[in-house]
Amino acid sequence: MLSIQDASLTIDGRRLIDAVSLNCPAGSLTALIGPNGAGKSTLLSLMAGDRPPSDGQLTINERPLESYSVRELAAWRAVMPQDSVLRFAYRVEEVVRMGRALRDLPVEDDERAIGAAMQDVEIESLAQRNAMTLSGGEQARTTFARVRVQQTPILLLDEPTAALDLRYQERLLQRAAEWAADGHCVVAVMHDLNLAAAHADRLALLDRGRLVAHGSPWEVLSRHQLEAVYRQPVCIMRHPDRDCPVVVTTAAPSPTPTATQSDARETVT
Amino acid sequence: MNTLTSSLRSSQRSPRHRLYTSMMLAMLAGLVVSVLSGVVQVPPQDLLAALVAPFFASAAPAADSGIAHAVLWELRLPRALMALLIGASLAMAGAAMQGLFGNPLADPGIVGVSSGASLGAVMIIVLRIDVLGAWTLPVGAFCSGFVTTWLIYLLARPSRFEGDNARLLLIGIAINSVAGAMTGYLTYLASVEQLESLMFWSMGSLASISWTPVLTIAPLVLFGLVVLRRQAVPLDLLALGERQARHSGVDVTRLRRRLIALTALLTAAAVAFTGTIGFIGLVVPHLVRTLVGPGHRHLLPLSAIGGGLLLMIADLGARSLDPPNEIPIGILTASIGGPFFLWLIARRQPGGGY
Numbered sequence: 001m002l003s004i005q006d007a008s009l010t011i012d013g014r015r016l017i018d019a020v021s022l023n024c025p026a027g028s029l030t031a032l033i034g035p036n037g038a039g040k041s042t043l044l045s046l047m048a049g050d051r052p053p054s055d056g057q058l059t060i061n062e063r064p065l066e067s068y069s070v071r072e073l074a075a076w077r078a079v080m081p082q083d084s085v086l087r088f089a090y091r092v093e094e095v096v097r098m099g100r101a102l103r104d105l106p107v108e109d110d111e112r113a114i115g116a117a118m119q120d121v122e123i124e125s126l127a128q129r130n131a132m133t134l135s136g137g138e139q140a141r142t143t144f145a146r147v148r149v150q151q152t153p154i155l156l157l158d159e160p161t162a163a164l165d166l167r168y169q170e171r172l173l174q175r176a177a178e179w180a181a182d183g184h185c186v187v188a189v190m191h192d193l194n195l196a197a198a199h200a201d202r203l204a205l206l207d208r209g210r211l212v213a214h215g216s217p218w219e220v221l222s223r224h225q226l227e228a229v230y231r232q233p234v235c236i237m238r239h240p241d242r243d244c245p246v247v248v249t250t251a252a253p254s255p256t257p258t259a260t261q262s263d264a265r266e267t268v269t
Numbered sequence: 270m271n272t273l274t275s276s277l278r279s280s281q282r283s284p285r286h287r288l289y290t291s292m293m294l295a296m297l298a299g300l301v302v303s304v305l306s307g308v309v310q311v312p313p314q315d316l317l318a319a320l321v322a323p324f325f326a327s328a329a330p331a332a333d334s335g336i337a338h339a340v341l342w343e344l345r346l347p348r349a350l351m352a353l354l355i356g357a358s359l360a361m362a363g364a365a366m367q368g369l370f371g372n373p374l375a376d377p378g379i380v381g382v383s384s385g386a387s388l389g390a391v392m393i394i395v396l397r398i399d400v401l402g403a404w405t406l407p408v409g410a411f412c413s414g415f416v417t418t419w420l421i422y423l424l425a426r427p428s429r430f431e432g433d434n435a436r437l438l439l440i441g442i443a444i445n446s447v448a449g450a451m452t453g454y455l456t457y458l459a460s461v462e463q464l465e466s467l468m469f470w471s472m473g474s475l476a477s478i479s480w481t482p483v484l485t486i487a488p489l490v491l492f493g494l495v496v497l498r499r500q501a502v503p504l505d506l507l508a509l510g511e512r513q514a515r516h517s518g519v520d521v522t523r524l525r526r527r528l529i530a531l532t533a534l535l536t537a538a539a540v541a542f543t544g545t546i547g548f549i550g551l552v553v554p555h556l557v558r559t560l561v562g563p564g565h566r567h568l569l570p571l572s573a574i575g576g577g578l579l580l581m582i583a584d585l586g587a588r589s590l591d592p593p594n595e596i597p598i599g600i601l602t603a604s605i606g607g608p609f610f611l612w613l614i615a616r617r618q619p620g621g622g623y
Binding site: 071085 | 505506508510516517519520562
């Protein structure tokens with residue numbers, strides 16, 4: 001459904017995305033993972049159509065992304081940003097409603113869809129609250145509900161769980177996985193490898209703008225691959241009941257021999 | 270859940286209706302009071318007779334109804350209506366600018382649109398530019414207002430400097446001082462009889478308003494209200510920031526262009542005929558927001574009504590506080606609006622809300 005063909009993005013001579021090709025079909029939840037600065041959010045913003053790639057192409061349903069109007073694009077994909085902005089004291093319910101404001105959906109479904117989306121992330125009790133006074137987690141849940149009522153086939157989530165506690169991390173990603181199972185195309189940038197492994201059916205591992213691995217959690221989360229990309233020793237285990245990989249960090253290895261030698265020489269002189 | 274929201278909805282709708290009705294009634298009452306009071310002493314019964322005369326052709330004209338008729342229909346009514354129209358356009362321009370910049374402190378006067386537009390007008394007076402006849406001045410004010418708004422927007426780009434309220438205000442200071450310096454230089458060049466009309470720009474005045482400007486500005490204000498009201502939904506979405514507004518289907522580039530043109534049009538219309546009258550665009554949308562919330566569907570029309578009402582009352586004050594002299598209306602609004610602005614800044618919440 002959403003496909004990236006050999007896309008690159010260069011800004012001020014820096015290659016932020018380097019010849020990435022990735023296909024995100026309907027019915028899948030793809031997690032974009034990788035270390036800080038690997039280009040995960042940048043790739044997601046290319047997918048959202050925020051800017052065109054310098055090279056290559058992105059398509060939705062085989063049609064180039066640039067050929068969609070802003071309004072059409074809003075009917076195809078919804079985007080949950082990393083941090084949400086709100087400039088005036090709208091109520092939570094009004095903010096959720098905004099997701100639907102420019103969609104040509106039947107008006108009689110509005111109340112039901114908005115109510116359901118708010119119930120889903122348990123913000124009904126906040127409905128009349130000033131949305132500017134919400135905590136980070138409440139804000140993220142409100143944004144998730146807003147994105148959901150937009151009812152688009154494609155959902156792009158940029159670190160949706162960063163501000164959430166365990167319960168809502170789980171709840172939100174379960175919901176995302178259900179949408180994927182319903183035939184939506186869901187792409188999420190994630191920092192937490194274990195959440196990604198537990199809920200996504202595909203992982204795309206990025207490193208310095210390049211796609212270094214793409215496949216099922218067991219394929220991508222291999223020890224030598226992660227250690228090379230993250231420069232951090234890890235250990236891969238099996239989740240006791242989910243059967244997915246679990247990544248834990250291990251202590252740094254003992255200092256390398258060369259370092260010890262130079263230290264020794266210093267003490268001598 | 271559904272019954273809850275629907276009951277909340279209906280309980281909110283009726284006070285809003287009441288607000289519209291009471292503000293319209295207040296406007297009507299204000300109009301009548303404005304028309305009946307003034308420096309020229311005319312017995313109120315004569316004025317009332319003059320007021321109703323055109324509607325009752327059979328009513329016999331009183332002895333000195335000529336004066337009453339002239340005062341009412343040629344002086345006070347156009348002036349009161351002009352106050353309504355100017356107030357409405359300034360308040361709407363303020364509400365639209367605040368939505369565009371995502372900043373509740375944006376106001377045509379504070380960020381410099383008014384001084385930009387009045388620089389255009391002053392330039393046309395002093396340099397005796399006369400390419401479009403009587404329309405030169407309004408068109409010149411509009412063009413310079415448009416360019417100024419665009420410039421301010423480019424410098425303050427809300428998307429790039431998210432949440433940086435101070436930036437817009439600092440840009441306003443700079444724009445105001447540049448436009449002020451250029452206006453000052455032009456004033457220095459001006460002849461004595463030009464100086465007199467320039468005084469009018471610097472202070473703002475509703476004196477000597479005839480029917481012509483009222484009839485010129487009325488369609489502009491109406492046009493502005495209708496077109497702005499149609500941008501209510503995109504303006505609401507713009508509160509999510511430009512990026513998220515675009516994700517939700519707002520063509521931000523087009524919306525921005527439209528809003529800048531409309532703000533410049535409304536501000537320039539006001540400036541062209543009455544000079545710079547400040548703070549209406551700041552005070553009114555803020556008060557309306559505290560009453561009905563930030564949704565632009567009600568914010569825009571209620572700001573228009575409220576702005577008209579406020580300026581009409583201010584003009585009444587300007588005429589009657591120090592008879593027989595008139596206090597320039599711009600000075601009056603600034604002396605009320607300035608403290609209000611300070612109060613807004615003082616009670617600023619840590620989260621950036623106002």
